[in-house]
Amino acid sequence: MFQPSLGAEELAAVGEVFASNWVGKGPRVAEFEARFAAHLGVGGGHLMSADTCTEATFLAMRLAGVGPGDDVVLPTVCFVSAANAVAAHGARPVFCDVDPRTLNPTAEHVEAALTPATKAVVVLHYGGHPGQVDRIAALCTERGLLLIEDAANAPASAIGDRACGTFGDFGVWSFDHGKIAVSVDGGMLHARDPEHIERGRKLAYLGLEQTSGFAQAERAATRWWDFEVSSFSRRSVMNDVLAAIGCVQLGRLGEFLTRRAEVSAHYDREFADLVDIPPPLPAGHRGSHYFYWVQLPPHLRDEVARDLYQRGIYTTYRYPSLHRVAAFGSTAELPGADHAAERTLCLPMHQGLSDADVTAVVDGLKAALAARTAGVAR
Structure with a gap:
């Protein structure tokens, strides 16, 4: 990751x-x-x-x-x-x-x-x-x-x-x-x-x-x-x-951000018609490309994550909802966060990813989706 x-x-x-x-x-x-x-x-x-x-x-x-x-x-x-x-x-x-x-x-x-x-x-x-x-x-x-x-x-x-x-x-x-x-x-x-x-x-x-x-x-x-x-x-x-x-x-931050933007743009192109991808930033906003996340139907998300792991591609979800952590004693009902927690999967995103690494992630996600369903209803 x-x-x-x-x-x-x-x-x-x-x-x-x-x-x-x-x-x-x-x-x-x-x-x-x-x-x-x-x-x-x-x-x-x-x-x-x-x-x-x-x-x-x-x-x-x-x-x-x-x-x-x-x-x-x-x-x-x-x-x-x-x-x-x-x-x-x-x-x-x-x-x-x-x-x-x-x-x-x-x-x-x-x-x-x-x-x-x-x-x-x-x-x-x-x-x-x-x-x-x-x-x-x-x-x-x-x-x-x-x-x-x-x-x-x-x-x-x-x-x-x-x-x-x-x-x-x-x-x-x-x-x-x-x-x-x-x-x-x-x-x-x-x-x-x-x-x-x-x-x-x-x-x-x-x-x-x-x-x-x-x-x-x-x-x-x-x-x-x-x-x-x-x-x-x-x-x-x-x-x-x-x-x-x-x-x-x-001193190297600029080059790191450039590579992260390239990886993010490649993911966007490859996944836009398959899954929900991060929404574009509003005009005047600049991001740092720290996470890249896709969203899948709940019944697919965990299965796809397991398939990717077995292909040697680690994914995760950041950050688990804190209102569901017993230590904080919250009784809040927060449907937007619950929706995201059931559907969101963070993919590898860092400047050290080679073109071959990015291709492996793209091909891995596509293969995992194909193995689970003929089409993803979003």
Whole structure:
């Protein structure tokens, strides 16, 4: 399904970090943050790194002041870390429905799920499609709610000139081993208010007001090893080894996106008359081609997935509906998400796919369909 594209350039960058003998958080992390801020078109004071996107999400919840008694609305088709971050802060995840074809929530879906206790809204850009984030952001502003964007699927997605992840009060991105540009593990947090980033940097390093080290020694006349703690926090900072890989990967992001677009276009041409394929993006929207999904009648989907697996082609469904996960205690009835969960199959999609790989996926799906039915009634 996913595969990183790592090679000699990334290895050389890691070697340079090793040679420097400084492998913790240092100049490469600062460079990675600056490069990603420039990629997004935002000021560096609005962005900070974390060791994972999950930690960035937890930081966003804490900075947003989410806590007991609060409701947070999020799409049921969402990565579980967002719901975990809500629940771990003592708040209640309230799941909203999604469009059964795009798997993104609409503004109407979000509005229908709001409660008097709603403090914030989370949106995921499914498969890298922006969805209605602009309309949802306007709704949140109108209602006085905070918006947190899970842009892990959307490192290059935008509406017009505005990058996904920057429409809300907070946005998070992932660079783990399965994403488009990888740093093996790593995340980024964007905040509209730079004061949140200033506080976030302290929260990401144990709540320390200052840390001992060379820089502190330069500023203090004596006892530069002393520190104060402003909050009881975890340690979730990135390091220079991961950031060095991430810097190289950001430089290659354009070529990755080009190849993903080629694969997506080929799938579109081959599958358009056989199954339901991802809807085209609206004018002015740019996606990241993170997922490619087809939709089949429920009685065929699982059988086709098994046939493909036996042909050596792995498929999956992302993301299982969270309102069906017992741990969250939801009783919501969300028909759009249920429709999608019964019909959607995500196919291999990454820049490492060769033409032969793509042909194998196409031929495999066609053969699996032919073996199961003479025609697919959509």
